[in-house]
Amino acid sequence: xxxxxxxxxxxxxxxxxxxxxxxxxxxxxxxxxxxxxxxxxxxxxxxxxxxxxxxxxxxxxxxxxxxxxxxx
Amino acid sequence: xxxxxxxxxxxxxxxxxxxxxxxxxxxxxxxxxxxxxxxxxxxxxxxxxxxxxxxxxxxxxxxxxxxxxxxxxxxxxxxxxxxxxxxxxxxxxxxxxxxxxxxxxxxxxxxxxxxxxxxxxxxxxxxxxxxxxxxxxxxxxxxxxxxxxxxxxxxxxxxxxxxxxxxxxxxxxxxxxxxxxxxxxxxxxxxxxxxxxxxxxxxxxxxxxxxxxxxxxxxxxxxxxxxxxxxxxxxxxxxxxxxxxxxxxxxxxxxxxxxxxxxxxxxxxxxxxxxxxxxxxxxxxxxxxxxxxxxxxxxxxxxxxxxxxxxxxxxxxxxxxxxxxxxxxxxxxxxxxxxxxxxxxxxxxxxxxxxxxxxxxxxxxxxxxxxxxxxxxxxxxxxxxxxxxxxxxxxxxxxxxx
Numbered sequence: 099x100x101x102x103x104x105x106x107x108x109x110x111x112x113x114x115x116x117x118x119x120x121x122x123x124x125x126x127x128x129x130x131x132x133x134x135x136x137x138x139x140x141x142x143x144x145x146x147x148x149x150x151x152x153x154x155x156x157x158x159x160x161x162x163x164x165x166x167x168x169x170x
Numbered sequence: 171x172x173x174x175x176x177x178x179x180x181x182x183x184x185x186x187x188x189x190x191x192x193x194x195x196x197x198x199x200x201x202x203x204x205x206x207x208x209x210x211x212x213x214x215x216x217x218x219x220x221x222x223x224x225x226x227x228x229x230x231x232x233x234x235x236x237x238x239x240x241x242x243x244x245x246x247x248x249x250x251x252x253x254x255x256x257x258x259x260x261x262x263x264x265x266x267x268x269x270x271x272x273x274x275x276x277x278x279x280x281x282x283x284x285x286x287x288x289x290x291x292x293x294x295x296x297x298x299x300x301x302x303x304x305x306x307x308x309x310x311x312x313x314x315x316x317x318x319x320x321x322x323x324x325x326x327x328x329x330x331x332x333x334x335x336x337x338x339x340x341x342x343x344x345x346x347x348x349x350x351x352x353x354x355x356x357x358x359x360x361x362x363x364x365x366x367x368x369x370x371x372x373x374x375x376x377x378x379x380x381x382x383x384x385x386x387x388x389x390x391x392x393x394x395x396x397x398x399x400x401x402x403x404x405x406x407x408x409x410x411x412x413x414x415x416x417x418x419x420x421x422x423x424x425x426x427x428x429x430x431x432x433x434x435x436x437x438x439x440x441x442x443x444x445x446x447x448x449x450x451x452x453x454x455x456x457x458x459x460x461x462x463x464x465x466x467x468x469x470x471x472x473x474x475x476x477x478x479x480x481x482x483x484x485x486x487x488x489x490x491x492x493x494x495x496x497x498x499x500x501x502x503x504x505x506x507x508x509x510x511x512x513x514x515x516x517x518x519x520x521x522x523x524x525x526x527x528x529x530x531x532x533x534x535x536x537x538x539x540x541x542x543x544x545x546x547x548x549x550x551x552x553x554x555x556x557x558x559x560x561x562x563x564x565x566x567x568x569x570x571x572x
Contacts, residue, residue, distance in 0.1 A: 120326050121373050123196070128377045128429040132517075133437070133459050133467065136371050136381040136425045141513060141541045141561035144212035144236050149509075152216075152553065154477050154502045155443035155451035157385040158367075158423030167281070167306060167313065 196326045198296040200247035204567035206538075210238045210256070211560045218500075218553030221264035222398040223347075225408065226486035226498030230553060231263040248291040252302070255284035268397045269348040281308035289319075296323045310396075313340040317365075328373040338363040344396050346410060354410050361391035377429040387419040400498050402491045411497045413482060419445040433461040443477070449502065451477035469513035471545070479504035500551050511545020511557075521565075532569040539563045 121129065128134065138146055138160045150156040151169045218230030238256030245251060261278040287302030300319035306312070317336035323329065340361040346354050364387070371381040398411035423441040430436065436458055443451040457471040480502035482495040489496035516522070517539035527533045544558040 121328055121376050122326065125376050126373075129373060129379055131429065131435070133435050134379065134427045134429060136379060136427060139457075139513075139541075139543075139561075140208055140210060140240070140563075141543045141559050143210060143238070144214065144559055145509070145543075145545075145547075145557060147236075148214055148216075148234070148547075148555070148557070149473075149475070152501055152547075152549070152555075153451070153475060153505070153507065154445075154447075154449040154480060155421065155441070155453065155475070157387060157419060157421030157443065158383045158441050159421075159439070167308070167311065 198291060198293045198323065198327070200291065200293060201244035201250050202567070203244060204565045205244065206242045207564040207566070208240045209560075209562040209564070210236075210240070212236045212557060213559075214555060214557045216553065216555035218549075218551065220498075220500040220503075220551055220553070221267065222395070222411065222497070222499035222501075223264040223267045225399040225401040226500065228267065229263045232260060234258055234260040248293065250289045252287040252289065253285070255282075257282045258308075268345060279309045281306065283307070285315075296327075297321065310343040310345050311340060312343075313338055315339070330369075330371040332367075332369040332371075334365075334367040334369075336363075336365040336367075338365070340391070342392055342396060346396055347399055350399075350408075350410060353407075356392060356396065356410075358392050358415075361389065361393065363387065363389045379427055381425045383423045383425075385419070385421050387417075387421075389417040389419070391415060393417055394497065395499070398497065398499055400489055400496045401487050402489055402496075403487060404491065405487075406491050409491070409496075411499065412495050413497055414447070414495055417445060417447055419443070435459040435461075447502070448479065448481035449477055451475065465516055465518040467513075467515040467517070469515065469543070471509075471511055471513065473509040474506070475509075476506035477504065500553070503551060505549050505551050507547065507549040509545055509547040511543065513541060513543035515539060515541040526569070527566070533566050534569055536565045536567075537562065538565050 146159060151167075212235070214232075214234040214236070216230060216232045219228065220226050221228040221230045236256065236258045238254060240252070240254040243251045243253070258281040259278075260281075283304065283306035285302055285304035287300060289298055289300040291298045298319075298321040300321075302317050302319075304315045315336055315338045317334060319332065319334045321330060321332040338361075340363070342359045342361065344356060344359050365385060367383065367385045369381055369383045371379065373379045393415060394411040394413040396410060399408055400411055401408045421441055421443040423439060426438045428436045428438075436456070438457075439453075439455040441451075441453040443449070443453070453473070453475045455471065455473045457469060459467050459469045461467050480497070482493070483497050483499070483502045486498055489498065520536075522537040522540060524537075525535045527535050539562075541561040541563075542558070543561075544556070546554070546556050548554040
């Protein structure tokens with residue numbers, strides 16, 4: 099429960115921060131790098147699948163969460 | 171716990187709606203004219219000694235060769251199609267134990283799947299709407315899914331909120347262990363899964379950005395695996411795995427990507443997971459990317475995962491026949507795991523190769539990048555595996571396009 103509270107606290111801080119940051123499009127050369135994308139890498143897609151099959155926890159990473167296979 | 175977490179998430183949504191009315195003056199980027207194709211392939215080899223098919227003991231040897239293709243086709247500046255399909259070819263020493271024939275039909279299987287999605291942008295409102303449908307088929311399980319998505323960007327594209335909703339409708343072909351086929355029954359062969367995801371992304375500095383992702387997943391129906399066996403303390407007649415017919419999962423993930431120096435990137439990820447089967451889990455991933463030249467990138471990575479066991483899990487011969495629910499599937503056990511590996515990406519500025527296509531409109535076909543990734547995964551339960559994956563990215567664009 100403490101971890102959930104901590105995560106939502108972080109989320110609330112991010113919510114406050116968003117009004118303070120304004121990086122212009124021409125300043126985003128680092129942020130727009132392919133490797134800076136905020137998603138699981140495509141090359142890691144199948145790893146995410148076998149982790150979902152072999153562990154009891156899934157989700158929040160673009161992979162399987164529930165459904166689409168006979169896995170739990 | 172779940173009503174509180176849901177309430178806080180709802181409060182977050184309400185707070186964020188204030189920013190939907192903010193006075194942003196920037197223009198949302200339209201689609202580029204490039205069709206992007208990703209060819210993915212992977213080989214996976216696993217070993218272990220806790221097969222759930224034989225009650226939590228026995229070989230877990232499995233090999234899987236997976237391939238997939240994803241195509242993103244921009245139809246114009248605001249409409250796009252996304253199509254993906256693939257197949258997994260796997261052989262499993264443990265599923266071969268469903269019946270008594272070694273190397274029978276149950277020792278291998280193929281799973282095929284496909285998804286078609288459509289996205290449309292509203293450049294003035296800075297919103298993207300999406301819909302997709304998909305299907306998956308393997309010998310004993312068929313699934314259909316449909317999903318909707320809505321993405322809103324604001325604050326000069328420094329902030330983005332995305333909502334995804336998805337429903338899976340699945341059907342088991344009930345295959346029981348051969349010795350129990352005349353004795354066991356299940357009330358249903360269907361499974362439904364309802365997924366809702368909220369993602370909040372935020373630029374923090376010119377070199378640092380983060381995202382927070384929260385899912386709520388509700389599953390209902392046949393959630394156990396019909397051919398998993400469970401053996402009891404009193405050595406009475408064993409049974410198939412029996413699990414509750416509902417499950418509520420809540421994973422929450424945080425990503426933080428940082429570009430501290432030229433040629434060096436740190437990608438980090440943390441996930442907390444909880445569900446009403448008693449599993450709480452923590453997952454941490456660290457990837458460092460080193461651009462050794464303008465074209466070559468080396469990417470070592472490490473992942474750690476730990477989870478508590480599900481309420482109804484027990485090892486071979488520990489469950490009691492008097493229990494309503496029982497499983498000896500070590501995926502639901504108290505475990506921790508480590509994954510370590512390395513990736514290598516080659517992405518020269520003008521691609522690996524380029525060909526001019528003389529179609530009604532002259533186009534350029536380009537092999538844009540090649541990435542190879544391999545690693546080793548191990549659990550304290552004794553399961554270990556190695557894997558190698560490949561991602562070849564291609565593009566087709568107009569000769570005079572961006």
